[in-house]
Amino acid sequence: MKRSPSSGGVLAKLAVMVVATAMTAAWLLSVRQQRIMAAHDLIQAHRRTVENEKTLWRLRVEIAKLLTPDRIEQIAGAAGPMRPMTPEPDANEKALAHSPEQGERRSEYR
Amino acid sequence: MTTAGRTGLAMSALVIGVSALLIVMLGRVIQLQTAPGERLSQFVEDRVSRRPEVAPRGDLLDRRGRVLAASRTGERLFVDPTRLPQPYDEVLDRLVTQVGLDRSDAGMRLFGALAKNETRVAAGLEPVRYVRLTGILDDDQAEIVRALKIPGVHLETWTVRDGPGEALAGAVIGRVNIDDQGQFGAERAYEPTLSGDDGSLAYVRDARGKPLWVQAGAYRAPEAGEPIRLSIDLAIQDIAEEELLRGVEDADAAGGRLVVMDPDTGEILAMMDIVRDLGRRAVPWGKKPSAGGTSRRTIIPPDPNRSIHPGAGRNRCVTDVYEPGSTFKAFTWSIITDAGVIRLDETLHTSGKAWVTSYGRPIRDVFGKEKQTWREVLINSSNIGMSMAVERVKPVAMREGLTKFGFGATTGLGIPGEREGYLPPMRAWTKYTHTSVSFGQEVGVTAVQLATAFCAFARQGEMAGVAPRARLTAAPSERPPNEVVRRVVPWNVATSARHAMARIFEKLDNNMKAKEVDATFDYALFGKTGTGQVSLPGERGYIPNQYVSSFVGAGPFEAPRLVCLVVIDDPGPALVERAEHRGSSVAAPVVRRVLERSLAYLGVAPSPKAESLASGN
Numbered sequence: 001m002k003r004s005p006s007s008g009g010v011l012a013k014l015a016v017m018v019v020a021t022a023m024t025a026a027w028l029l030s031v032r033q034q035r036i037m038a039a040h041d042l043i044q045a046h047r048r049t050v051e052n053e054k055t056l057w058r059l060r061v062e063i064a065k066l067l068t069p070d071r072i073e074q075i076a077g078a079a080g081p082m083r084p085m086t087p088e089p090d091a092n093e094k095a096l097a098h099s100p101e102q103g104e105r106r107s108e109y110r
Numbered sequence: 111m112t113t114a115g116r117t118g119l120a121m122s123a124l125v126i127g128v129s130a131l132l133i134v135m136l137g138r139v140i141q142l143q144t145a146p147g148e149r150l151s152q153f154v155e156d157r158v159s160r161r162p163e164v165a166p167r168g169d170l171l172d173r174r175g176r177v178l179a180a181s182r183t184g185e186r187l188f189v190d191p192t193r194l195p196q197p198y199d200e201v202l203d204r205l206v207t208q209v210g211l212d213r214s215d216a217g218m219r220l221f222g223a224l225a226k227n228e229t230r231v232a233a234g235l236e237p238v239r240y241v242r243l244t245g246i247l248d249d250d251q252a253e254i255v256r257a258l259k260i261p262g263v264h265l266e267t268w269t270v271r272d273g274p275g276e277a278l279a280g281a282v283i284g285r286v287n288i289d290d291q292g293q294f295g296a297e298r299a300y301e302p303t304l305s306g307d308d309g310s311l312a313y314v315r316d317a318r319g320k321p322l323w324v325q326a327g328a329y330r331a332p333e334a335g336e337p338i339r340l341s342i343d344l345a346i347q348d349i350a351e352e353e354l355l356r357g358v359e360d361a362d363a364a365g366g367r368l369v370v371m372d373p374d375t376g377e378i379l380a381m382m383d384i385v386r387d388l389g390r391r392a393v394p395w396g397k398k399p400s401a402g403g404t405s406r407r408t409i410i411p412p413d414p415n416r417s418i419h420p421g422a423g424r425n426r427c428v429t430d431v432y433e434p435g436s437t438f439k440a441f442t443w444s445i446i447t448d449a450g451v452i453r454l455d456e457t458l459h460t461s462g463k464a465w466v467t468s469y470g471r472p473i474r475d476v477f478g479k480e481k482q483t484w485r486e487v488l489i490n491s492s493n494i495g496m497s498m499a500v501e502r503v504k505p506v507a508m509r510e511g512l513t514k515f516g517f518g519a520t521t522g523l524g525i526p527g528e529r530e531g532y533l534p535p536m537r538a539w540t541k542y543t544h545t546s547v548s549f550g551q552e553v554g555v556t557a558v559q560l561a562t563a564f565c566a567f568a569r570q571g572e573m574a575g576v577a578p579r580a581r582l583t584a585a586p587s588e589r590p591p592n593e594v595v596r597r598v599v600p601w602n603v604a605t606s607a608r609h610a611m612a613r614i615f616e617k618l619d620n621n622m623k624a625k626e627v628d629a630t631f632d633y634a635l636f637g638k639t640g641t642g643q644v645s646l647p648g649e650r651g652y653i654p655n656q657y658v659s660s661f662v663g664a665g666p667f668e669a670p671r672l673v674c675l676v677v678i679d680d681p682g683p684a685l686v687e688r689a690e691h692r693g694s695s696v697a698a699p700v701v702r703r704v705l706e707r708s709l710a711y712l713g714v715a716p717s718p719k720a721e722s723l724a725s726g727n
Contacts (some may be wrong), residue, residue, distance in 0.1 A: 011121060039322065042324065057181060060182075061177070061272045064176065068274045
């Protein structure tokens with residue numbers, strides 16, 4: 001039996017078309033999957049952001065509660081006798097120069 | 111047909127078939143994407159979760175940016191009774207012992223819901239599946255609930271308002287309701303600015319319920335509320351609370367009110383209101399004393415909301431009106447002086463402790479003086495002197511002057527429930543009223559109203575006599591310091607009144623120093639004392655032996671930075687018996703201590719020589 005010269009060409013074209021279609025479909029699927037993964041990661045990141053924001057809110061309130069005048073007074077009292085700040089900065093520096101610890105402490109509150 | 115022809119035909123048919131199949135598949139994909147069938151679209155919808163993104167409410171800050179109230183999330187415990195394992199007693203026991211729930215409260219809620227469900231099921235209704243057992247839990251408690259993993263026991267997240275302001279300035283800050291909307295105080299007054307705009311997020315879930323993706327336009331970001339910087343200074347508020355508590359306890363009083371203001375800007379730096387439970391030592395509100403029992407009446411109207419939350423109660427500094435007594439003389443004295451009907455050095459023959467007006471009303475003074483100058487009338491707080499001088503002023507002029515000071519109108523602070531006070535209308539302004547008003551009777555004021563009006567005496571130079579507009583938010587720095595809001599009296603009249611009132615404080619300081627040998631004062635102050643009587647709604651006349659004692663002062667004398675008003679409600683009977691219930695005895699020391707500490711905190715330099723300043727004019 002003798003094959004038609006055109007049938008081989010058509011078969012080859014068909015095979016190329018099917019393979020090309022399959023590759024395109026696979027590529028499209030892969031892109032779509034990547035998009036889904038990215039969106040999923042985005043949602044997870046968003047949820048973590050929301051959780052972190054909630055933690056931040058809670059910490060802000062806790063910090064505020066620890067910074068009341070009463071509390072600062074207690075801390076200052078426990079830190080030892082403190083000298084009032086004098087209006088003249090030079091005099092202040094002189095007063096604090098005697099105690100390196102006080103100098104450090106003062107810089108913390110600046 | 112030849113073999114080649116048949117093969118070619120078969121190939122063509124295959125190509126057409128495959129192509130048709132591909133086209134059909136493509137069409138189906140497009141249909142599924144764009145217009146899925148009813149059953150499928152319902153399935154897709156079920157896989158979409160929508161959840162609100164809570165926008166945080168703006169913070170309430172003090173004038174120095176310290177947080178007074180901020181939003182945070184908390185968790186509450188609720189149960190689904192239909193999924194709760196039996197026996198219920200054991201579940202409750204685990205929650206009580208391990209999480210620390212209140213057994214009676216939680217038990218009542220749970221078993222109440224179970225009983226209700228039995229009735230509902232018997233009636234063919236759906237059972238209740240949500241029973242809240244607690245308020246907001248702390249973090250440790252929430253962790254324990256999660257670890258217990260009891261079926262039907264769940265946690266739900268809520269936004270709550272928290273911060274140090276609740277304890278220190280609850281009445282000023284107010285509170286929010288369950289929907290996070292301002293309900294009382296500053297939270298309500300500034301609701302439009304503080305409230306945020308909630309966002310939303312819709313996402314598609316997979317078969318296991320895990321989020322897959324967000325479609326375009328399915329996310330709307332929440333917009334946080336704007337923070338508000340209040341005029342309150344947390345440190346001064348702390349001082350105010352401490353000293354007012356001390357003052358109320360020292361006076362065995364039923365309560366106290368305190369307002370600290372910046373006279374230049376009208377900012378309220380501290381506002382405090384205390385109510386003390388006198389228990390059986392006072393006759394309950396609305397009842398009259400019975401024979402053999404205590405005769406002390408409850409003069410502060412009850413406020414059930416106060417026990418629920420400090421921010422839910424009345425802010426008595428703006429809602430409760432009282433008769434100011436002699437503190438009011440500072441204002442009427444200035445109006446009479448401004449009218450030009452009397453000179454500062456004019457001598458009035460005040461006839462000792464009793465005098466009768468031109469229409470036959472007897473007037474009495476605590477300290478009898480045969481004669482005194484007009485200036486001394488204010489220093490000695492003479493009812494007789496005020497009654498004599500007020501007869502020279504027309505009632506219209508007096509009422510108009512008091513209106514200029516802001517009496518009879520709200521201060522515009524914006525705190526819900528603020529009262530206007532009481533200034534008799536012209537048609538009800540009798541001769542009797544005219545005399546009474548001159549020494550602070552027949553009028554009603556709120557603490558904030560009186561403190562704001564007094565700021566006119568505490569301003570410098572030509573701004574003396576100009577009343578500021580009271581405000582609860584921090585004044586912007588770009589605001590012109592010399593903005594004339596409301597001139598109430600000429601600057602020289604206000605300055606004269608200030609000098610006279612400095613003499614009052616000098617006398618009080620000497621008394622305080624005599625009592626407390628170690629007392630030393632850094633600042634020269636000026637102020638006016640007052641002791642008003644109390645009348646109760648629905649009753650005629652005043653209650654015997656019960657008073658509202660107050661003192662309004664400012665300092666330092668040479669350049670006033672702060673105005674402070676203290677009202678002590680109903681000093682105890684023992685003090686009344688010893689005549690130590692007056693504003694000078696119970697309220698003035700509180701004003702002195704608050705101003706001394708607050709001025710030092712603000713870094714104000716001590717007064718150069720207190721004694722010489724006051725006697726300068």
